[in-house]
Amino acid sequence: MGDKKIKIDEYKEIRLGGFQARSHNWWEEANPEESEEEEQQGQEWRYLEHHGVLFPPFYKRHNVGLIYNGKLITLTEEQEELCTYWAQSIGSPYENKEIYRKNFESLMQTKFEGFQLDKADFTKIREHLEQQRLLRLNKSDEQKKQEKLERDQRELFYGYALVDGCLERVGNYTLEQPTLFKGRGEHPKAGLLKARIFPEELTVNLSTQAPVPQCKLPGHSWGKIVHRNDVTWLFSYVDSSIRKDNHKYVQFAATSRFKQMNDKRKYEKARRLKNCIDQIRENYTKKLQSDSIKERQLGTATYLIDKLALRVGNEKDEDEADTVGCCSLRVEHIKLKEDDVVAFDFLGKDSMRYNNEVKLAHQIWKNLKLFTKGKQPEDNLFSDISVDDLNDFLKKQMDGLTAKVFRTYNASFTLQQQLDLGGTLDGHSVQQKVDFYDNANKQVAILCNHQKTISKQFELTKKKINTKLECMKTYIQELEQHYKKKNPNEYEEEVQLEEGSQKKNSIFIKKFPGQHDKIKQTIQKTQEKYQKELKGLEKKEENKEIALGTSKTNYNDPRISVAFCKVHDVPIERVFSKTLRNKFIWAMATDSNWKF
DNA sequence: AACTGCACTTAGCAATAATGAG
DNA sequence: CTCATTATTGCTAAGTGCAGTT
Structure with missing residues (x-):
């Protein structure tokens, strides 16, 4: 952790050529005049320099055949690539989606005459991919360390752009890998090939004075170079393989000054709506x-x-x-x-x-x-x-x-209102306060319909916990019987929770102590555990379809959460992850009296 | 006034990392 | 310490809305 920070600082120094990076605390700097003037002209930056993009690796042939019509056949490289992309989606819900299947079939037919998906058996390719996965998983510590080092170096090189004397984090500097398009729902293009992007399709954006980043793909060069300081993207391209109008960008990260300032503006706008919502409601009611x-x-x-x-x-x-x-x-x-x-x-x-x-x-x-x-x-x-x-x-x-401001306003308003409902929360533990916060957050998620699909594992997990609960219940009864004995013997008993499960963890160990006071203790402890497990299960059941993250990242004014944590002495880490704390760094000094 | 291109925000899910129980 | 579970992050699809054009 500390190591990384030093590395970044050193790097910043090199990158800045000896200049000290200007303070990043834009929210503390009060010179609105300058920035307002620039904004009006639509100027986002004066100087922009960056290191380009990282291209995903080219497809590497593995020569594993396909079983087609019951016979093992050799594939051409192009056929193999597509079949490998298909094999990657085996086991996911896409595998059985009609459009996905149909589109893939016709895609394959352009390389394999008369190809029929239901005649194809991808087992061998699938096995190969699984092998590769295991290989990746079981790398030596040495190798993992080496790779981490390389990753960090890449991140240092591509991950920062120089903007007006400051280094800003770049978001997605790796271009998307070609694969079968995974459109959501009944997307008519799902299963078609999302093609590889070449440098010639990219438009690079930087200052006139800045050095043009090197194009690292041998034999290729950037499509176009522009100097647009009215926008904040570093690269743009059109991914036309799926839709004619599908614009994509390499942009700054959420922690960059640009995004942070926009974010703050968004919440300030929502607060302005709060001030005139009564009038607006009256207006539309009249209509x-x-x-x-x-x-x-x-x-x-x-x-x-x-x-x-x-x-x-x-x-x-x-x-x-x-x-x-x-x-x-x-x-x-x-x-x-x-x-x-x-x-x-x-x-x-x-x-x-x-x-x-x-x-x-x-x-x-x-x-x-x-x-x-x-x-x-x-x-x-x-x-x-x-x-x-x-x-x-x-x-x-x-x-x-605009319409979307209502979502921001109603979400933040709901969070503030829910949190205020708790009053002083006197006598609550930190965990209880966090639970209370989570519940307020949940009300927002329900309002905004932020959902997640129930994980495949859910039913199994539930069953497991239920069995465990049952097991604990009988254990408590047995302990009580055991307690009644004059001279109880100390012994252990192992219980298999899940039939057919070979996992070690599914074994519950019943311990029967020899001393009466210890038995009593065990009963007490087991009862506590039982309650905890039961509560956990209830919470899981309640939240199985609700996603809390989306409203946290996009709808809740972070100052509400910061103020809540300050008032109730809850460490902010319990509420915001590291990335969220960075994204909302401008809100961290919010006063405890602050209200949305 | 409608259309369209463009740039940015919002979204769920899979992969990965962190945590915690035994 | 090890393994399983849970939390976080990365990825990329899919929205909104502004501005320029027809």
């Missing part, structure tokens, strides 16, 4: 009864975005997965129930299901009913408005207000 359908739709859509934290829902192309947000909701996505209840069921971003049944304001229910009238299930619910109309309406009420 709900307008004579104009368009006005009513604007009001209703804004209500849903505010109340349910829906995304705005831009239009999507035909060659993308069919997912929706508020403005792209279709009649088929809602059901109007009794008593002003509306049931929403649609696929949102990342094809995550939004399935929620809520009681809404009576006028909203009536409006939704009106918007569905005479329409087919596949017709747009908000047929008379566009995303631009909605954002225009919002902008009129607050400078810079």
Whole structure:
């Protein structure tokens, strides 16, 4: 740890050519005039120098054959590469997805005439990959150390860019590896080849005065060199193998000054919304009864975005997965129930299901009913408005207000409100306070519909814990019996928890001490363990589908969490991981009285 | 006014690292 | 210390929204 820091400092010195790096504490420097002027001109930097990108290794032939139609056949290099990519996805949910299979099949057919996926047996390639994996896993300590060293050096070289006298972390300096495209949900292009990117496709961005980074791929050179100081990317390219308009960038890391400042601005904007939310709510409520359908739709859509934290829902192309947000909701996505209840069921971003049944304001229910009238299930619910109309309406009420600000505002507001509910938390242990915080965080995640799929392991883990619990229960009873004996003998008993499981850890050891006071102790300890295990299981069950991380990284104003930790004497590390603490370094000095 | 290109934020999952129980 | 479990990070897909163009 310490070693690495020294290395970076040394490196910084070399990179800066003897100049001292300017203080990175931008949030403490008060010269808004200069930066504001630059911002207005859209200038993000004055000097930008970097070391280029790292190209993923080329495909290396392994000469492992494919069993096709029951016979082992030799593949050409191109065929082998594609088959290897396929073999990489065996065991993942993609393997059985219809589109993924179909697209891969037709992709293979361009290299293998008449290729049929169900005639192909990839076992040998799969075994080869598994072997490689084990080889990677079982490297000697020496080798691991050497590789770590090389990794660190690469990181030092590519991972920092020189911006206006400061070194800033670069995010994704390694280009993406070619592979089969893994689109989420029913993505029509899933299973097609995401091609390798060559230097000629890249546009490099740096200062006029900065040295052009070397292109490390022999025989190749950068496609284009630009000096755009109105943007913050270092490289851009279009990954057209999947979509014509698929722009990708090499950008600065979340810990860079650019991202940090934008982040702070985002939360400040959300706080401005907090100050005028009452007026805005009044405004859109008024619109709900307008004579104009368009006005009513604007009001209703804004209500849903505010109340349910829906995304705005831009239009999507035909060659993308069919997912929706508020403005792209279709009649088929809602059901109007009794008593002003509306049931929403649609696929949102990342094809995550939004399935929620809520009681809404009576006028909203009536409006939704009106918007569905005479329409087919596949017709747009908000047929008379566009995303631009909605954002225009919002902008009129607050400078810079857009639909996504509502998500940030409602998330942060919810967190603050939930945390305030706890009062002083007197007499709570640190763990209890952290649990309380996690629960507040959870309410935000529920609001924003941040989900995760239940892991494959979950049911098994649950079963294991349940068996263990049962085992503990009988153990306690047995201990009590044992206690009643006049002269109890000391002995141990091993219990196999899981039938068919060969893992050492699945063995529970029952210890029966010889002394009465020790037996009593063991009973007590086991009971405590039982309770702890039971609580853990309950928490696991409750959180099995909820992802807490997304709101922490993107929606919760970090100053809320910092203030909470200060007030309640909770170390910030219990709430923010190292990367989050770096990302939110500007918020670390927040006063304990601070409120969102 | 609608369209489209572009740049940036937000998202879940797999791989990896850290932690903790035995 | 070792192994299994849990937490964190890396990766890259998929959103939003601005600005320039037709």
